[in-house]
Amino acid sequence: MSKKKELLRRAYVVLAMLVLVAILLVGSTVRISVIERSTWTAKGDSTKLEFVDIEPDRGNIYSHDGRLLATSVPFFDLHMDLNSEPMTxxxxVAHVDSLSIYLSQYVFKNESAGNVRRRLVRSRKAGNRYFLIKKDATYNELTQVKNFPLIRLGKYKGGLIVERKSRRLKPFKSLASRTIGLDRENAQSVGLEDTFDAFxxxxxxxRLMQRVGNGVWIPVHDLSEIQPERGQDIVTNLDMRMQDICQTALQEALIRHDADFGLVVMMEVETGAIRAMVNLDGGTSGGQYRERYNHAVADATEPGSTFKLASMMALLEDxxxxxxxxxxxxxxxxKFGRRVMQDAHWRKETTVSLQRAFEISSNVGIAKVVDDYYGVGDNAGKxxxxxxxxxxxxxxxIEIRGEGAPEIKDTDHPKWNRHMTLPWMAHGYExxxxxxxxxxxxxxxxxxxKKMKPFLVSTIKLGTKVIKEFNPQELRSKIASRSTIAKAKELLEGVVENGTGRNIKSSHYTFAGKSGTTKLEYWVKGQNKYQASFVGYFPAENPKYSCIVMVTNPKKDGYYGGTVAGPVFKEIADRCMGTDVSLMAFNNNPKTDILETLPYFEVGYAPDLLKVLREVDLEFVQKTTNDWVVTLPAEEEGGLVVKNRNIDPDLVPNVVGMGLRDAIFILENMGLKVKINGSGKVKDQSLAPGTKLKNQKILLYLG
Known part of the structure; x- marks a missing residue:
């Protein structure tokens, strides 16, 4: 019996010991996982290392004359590791007082030096290794902070942590914005930023990073760091002077006619190099027109009467x-089949020459002759x-992704109608x-x-080294015979001399082109939306530039191509003929045209303005060597006088008379936030010149 009791006693002892061990294990688990959780987590974090990506600087995009169109501007998040080992x-203690004074004076401007010191001391005692100094600091601010007490001892003793990032900026703001494009992380990139992203x-x-708790990572400075390589630069064919001319002319027309949107493309005839591409959409806040979508490249629509040139050339070629x-x-x-076709206006004539039919843009005339010859037998195929x-x-x-696909029906198309398709195709429908x-x-x-490929980019560079060049590319060596081309030119010149373009004829130079008026959604009863266009080239006798203007759904002051889009074409051509030295020989009165266009340069950047004055051989007296100038009529000497437009770095400047590009460049570089009302050059400004600068907002009134 006693032996049995002894065995039970021993079993109870073992059981008690097991229970005690279990209690100790549970207690230790609770202590470690709950009570000491933060301590052990911090210790675990301190041993966790990971390589992270360092984003490189994206390459710049330039205009063909070297102007910066898109660039990555660096910004920096600045922190301090207040518990780095070398910071004893x-x-x-030796530097915290002076550091607090500097931080209070230059960074935490609304906080006393004493309060900054208390925060620094508290953060060091708490083991803070990621004390925020400033987010989104500029390079100048970074340089300033690096010279603060304690921080200037170096990245180890000073504890400064610099996290570099960049922001994509377009110095010319809205000019060619959609063509230049957007580089976006969470959405599809567009424009040249998208097409040339690989370069x-x-x-x-x-970079090797160490986690120091609470999701905070700090860099580990060692030899394993791999520096990023900067992207390559893109040089475009865009000419920002022409881009500005085109955008200003188009925007004024869109506002005048209350249109939905519009576009202008300007191309060099011989090479296909695109010198300007403007796409302006309405419907934005404040009633302003903005670049949001590249209609010029992407929108395949019924062209209307501008297609009549192709119809006439086909007839001539055959x-x-x-x-x-x-x-x-x-x-x-x-009447063709079941449908009645009409010209834009009733005509007193019954019979006219084909040239006259083209000049007055007769839908009936062009459709009849196309139907007469191609509507018989199998001739439609011709x-x-x-x-x-x-x-x-x-x-x-063209390099930009998303070019719309043209659609020209074949005779086996399900919607081909042998009575109606050809006549409507002849004047730009179906x-x-x-x-x-x-x-x-x-x-x-x-x-x-000779048909050239339109192209936007001429060169890819890395520094001064040319990586790749894009030369003019011939798409077709000859689209038609010499005779047909000569007659096509005669037709286009006739439009401006005697037809729908005679209202925009210039007395100083010649140009050629064709107007177009397309009715939109014509299948909807009661719909009265139109698309006005004008396409042509100048000067007519030796074409240097071709240009298309399109204005969609003008709701005021007309809707015909000749009266809505044509004047935009002429204004662009006038300015180019008046300021492009290579075109002076084709201008009967160049100095008059130049003087008429000078308000565009009346106040602005001296090197640009003086270059124009010298190249066109205008008499002027230069009375300043400053960067910003104003040109005024010289009362005694005749011609013009170039005077200083004073820009004080501490005061709001006078930008009245400047082009929008120059005004924005000056104001934003002085820290002002610019808002715009209207279009054209600066007529007035909300802040009076001479007001002390305080990072204010300024409203520019254009006209």
Whole structure:
């Protein structure tokens, strides 16, 4: 019995010991996981290392004359590791007072030096290794902070942690904004930023980081760090002077006609280099027009009467007609199949020459002759073959992604109607092309039949080293015979001399082109939306530039291409003919035109303005060597006088009379936030010149 009791006693002892051990284990688990959790987590964090990416500087985008269009501006988040090992208590105590004074004076301006010191001491005692000094500091602010007491002892003893980031900026703001594009992390990039991303983005670097608790990581400075490689630079064909001319002219027209949106593309005839591309949309806050979508490249729409040139050239190439042949326009009304076609206006004439029908943009005249020759037998195929020879069925291949695909129906298309399709195609309906594709076709006519690929980028560079060059590219060596091209030019010149473009004819130089008026959504009863366009080239006798203007849904003061888009084309051509030295020989009165365009340069950047005055051989007296000047009529000497426009770095400047580009450049570089009302050059400003600068907002009134 006693032996049995002894065994039970021993079992109870073992059980008690097991229970005690279990209690100790549970207690230790609770202590470690709950009571001492933060301590052990911090110790675990201090041993966790990880390599992270260092984003490189993105390459710049330049205009063809070296102006900066897009750049990455660096910003810095500044922190302090107040518990770095080399920062001993002796070092900290010796410098904390003077550091607090500097931080209070230059960073925490609304906080006393005493309060800053208390925060620094508290943070050091709490083991803070990521004390925030400033977020989004500029490079100048970073340089200033690096010279503060304690911090200037170096990155180890001073504890400064610099996290570099960048922000993409466009110095010319809205000019060519959509063409330049956007580089976006969480959405599809667009424009040149997207197409050339592989060149612009550079190579990512690597940095070893240590986690110090609460999700905070600090850099470990060692030899394993791999520095990022800066991206390559893109040099475009864009000319910002022309871009500004085109945007200003278009914006004024959009406002005047209360249009939904509009576009301008300007191209060099011989090379296909795009010198300006403007896309302005309405519907934005404040009633302003902004670049939001590249209509010029992406929108394939029915072109309307600008397509009549292709119809006439097809007829000429096939030898069916000559421009002196006659056509019965029946006062501008005819029936094809079940549909009635009308000209824009009733015509008193019944029979006119084909050239005259083209000049007055007779829908009936062009449709009748196309139907007469191509609407019999299998001849429709000949018409389509000629359109394809012109390259109108193909994309241009411009670098920007998203080019709209042209649509030209074949005879086996399910919607082909043998009575109605040809007549409507003849004057620009039942087919679709983009504005850029239309311009490329007209540019080929101006270029004596050679069709060039429109292109935006000329060079990719790394520093001064050229990585890649993009040369002019020929799409088709000859879209038509020499005879047809000569007659096409005669037709286009006739439009400006005697037809729908005669209201924009210049007495100083010649240009050629065709107006277009497209009715939109014509299948909707009661719909009265139109698209006005004008496409052509100048000077007519030796074309240097081709240009297309399109204005969609003008709601005031007309909707015809000749009265809405045509004046925009002429204003652009006037300014180019008056300021481009290479075109002076084709201008009968260049100095008059130049003087008429000088308000555009009246106040501005001296090197730009003086260069223009010298190149066009205008008499002027220069009375300043400053960067910013104003040109005024010289009362005694005649000609012009160039005087100083004083810019005091501590006072709000006078930007009245400046172009928007120059005004924004000056004001934003002085720390002012700029808002704009209207279009054109600066007529007035909300802050009086001479007001002390305090990082204010300024409203510019344009006109």
């Amino acid at each position: 208590d002796r070092i900290f 612009l983005r550079g190579a990512v670097g690597k 030898g069916f007609v000559d421009i002196t042949d006659s056509v019965d326009i029946n006062h501008g009304r005819a 018409f389509l073959k000629q359109l394809k020879r012109f390259g109108l069925h193909e994309k241009t291949g 087919l679709e092309v983009t504005p850029l594709q239309t311009l490329a076709f007209y540019n080929a006519v101006a270029n004596d039949g």
